[in-house]
Amino acid sequence: MSYWHSMIWRTEGIRVVAPVKWRQLDGLVSVLWEAESQSGATGYYLSDDPRIMIFFDDVSSRIRISNQDGEFSQHYRPMTRAIYVPAGIPMWTSSKSIHRFSHLNLHMHRDRMLRFLSPSIGASAAVTALRRPVEIQDIGAIETLAALLVDEIASPSKHAIYAESLVGSIVAGLLDIPENEGKTANGRLTQAQMNKLISRLNARSDCRLTIAEMAATVGLSESWFATVFKQTTGKTPLQWQLSKRIDLAKKLLSESDLSIAGIAVQLGFSDQAHLTKAFGQIAGDTPAAWRRMQQIRQF
Numbered sequence: 001m002s003y004w005h006s007m008i009w010r011t012e013g014i015r016v017v018a019p020v021k022w023r024q025l026d027g028l029v030s031v032l033w034e035a036e037s038q039s040g041a042t043g044y045y046l047s048d049d050p051r052i053m054i055f056f057d058d059v060s061s062r063i064r065i066s067n068q069d070g071e072f073s074q075h076y077r078p079m080t081r082a083i084y085v086p087a088g089i090p091m092w093t094s095s096k097s098i099h100r101f102s103h104l105n106l107h108m109h110r111d112r113m114l115r116f117l118s119p120s121i122g123a124s125a126a127v128t129a130l131r132r133p134v135e136i137q138d139i140g141a142i143e144t145l146a147a148l149l150v151d152e153i154a155s156p157s158k159h160a161i162y163a164e165s166l167v168g169s170i171v172a173g174l175l176d177i178p179e180n181e182g183k184t185a186n187g188r189l190t191q192a193q194m195n196k197l198i199s200r201l202n203a204r205s206d207c208r209l210t211i212a213e214m215a216a217t218v219g220l221s222e223s224w225f226a227t228v229f230k231q232t233t234g235k236t237p238l239q240w241q242l243s244k245r246i247d248l249a250k251k252l253l254s255e256s257d258l259s260i261a262g263i264a265v266q267l268g269f270s271d272q273a274h275l276t277k278a279f280g281q282i283a284g285d286t287p288a289a290w291r292r293m294q295q296i297r298q299f
Contacts, residue, residue: 003027005107006048013041017100023153025164027112030153034102037063041095047087050113050130052106052174054082054146060137062099066092067223077135082142084134084174104146106167116168117177125178132176133223145170176221189232193218206268207245211237246282249275253291260287 004024018034063079067089076094085091087110110130117126139146149166152158189197200217201207209217214237215225229237245267252263264275279287 003029003109003112005029005051007051007107008046009044011041011043013038013095014043021150021154023156023163025160025167027109027115028164028167029107030149030163030167031105031107032102032150032153033105034100036100037095037098039095039097041093043093044090045085045093046090047085047107049110050085050087050108052082052084052108052170053103054106054139054142054170055079055101055103056143056146057101058137059099059101062096063101064094064096066094080135080137081139082134082136082174084132084176086131086133089133104150106170108167108171113171116171117175121177129175129177131224131227133221134174134176135221135223136174142170142173145173176224189218189228194232201241201244206266207248208241208268242278243282245269246279249279249287250283250290253287254294260291263287 003026014035014037016033017036020031020033022029022031058081060078060080064076065079065083066076068075069092079093113130114123114126117129121129145166149163149170152163152166156163196217197214200213201209211222211226214229215222218225220228226237229235229240233240235243249263249267252258252266253260256263258266260275261272264270264272267275269275269278276286279285279290283290285293
């Protein structure tokens with residue numbers, strides 16, 4: 001398969017310090033970059049195809065990444081030694097200090113990856129694996145495989161199938177491949193996973209969980225959890241939680257004598273006005289008016 005990757009990228013404060021080494025393979029492009037990043041350097045990357053980045057030095061204390069409009073004040077995390085970025089997922093980077101780094105980029109045509117994975121794990125599991133972002137710090141044998149691939153990129157000495165097999169081993173070792181039907185499939189949470197979330201949320205008096213807690217409950221990474229959760233429920237995790245909190249507010253309004261201000265405190269709202277606003281957005285009425293209507297219906 002004749003292939004060259006399509007990617008949008010912009011950088012500021014990053015310069016290449018050695019000739020770029022690359023090799024075009026069957027549905028794959030392998031590129032080795034050696035660069036220097038200034039303090040405050042930034043980058044933006046968006047690819048039409050899935051890709052893998054493997055760093056040969058630890059940059060976790062120097063580079064931050066985000067997938068949400070470069071919002072590093074809230075939505076950021078350290079760059080790990082190896083990451084898998086599904087097709088169409090944007091990434092912003094920000095450097096905290098001056099440093100040099102080298103990393104291997106593997107750009108892969110989606111159909112090529114499906115053709116590689118499907119015979120072993122099935123088409124459905126292959127699609128699921130390609131949709132799941134992966135970020136790991138302890139790369140172990142993957143670093144060894146990446147180093148062998150870099151040698152073959154820099155000085156090709158064997159048939160292309162050797163380099164392609166190295167890429168395949170890296171893909172198999174890095175991707176989050178589902179092992180059985182009980183795991184998330186086709187980019188959606190299973191009913192068992194939703195039941196776990198509901199049970200854990202109900203165990204909290206204020207019906208509040210962090211995204212990290214929700215993701216850990218169903219065994220997914222934070223970055224992938226938000227995507228599959230919305231595909232499953234049609235809501236973001238925070239929207240879903242808010243609807244559950246309003247449901248609990250209704251229960252307290254109809255079954256207890258707690259004041260609206262007291263209910264707001266119990267459910268983790270900043271004050272009564274905050275609860276009233278959120279309640280109106282979901283229930284279409286104020287808590288006081290909703291409570292009065294319930295009292296009328298009871299008589």
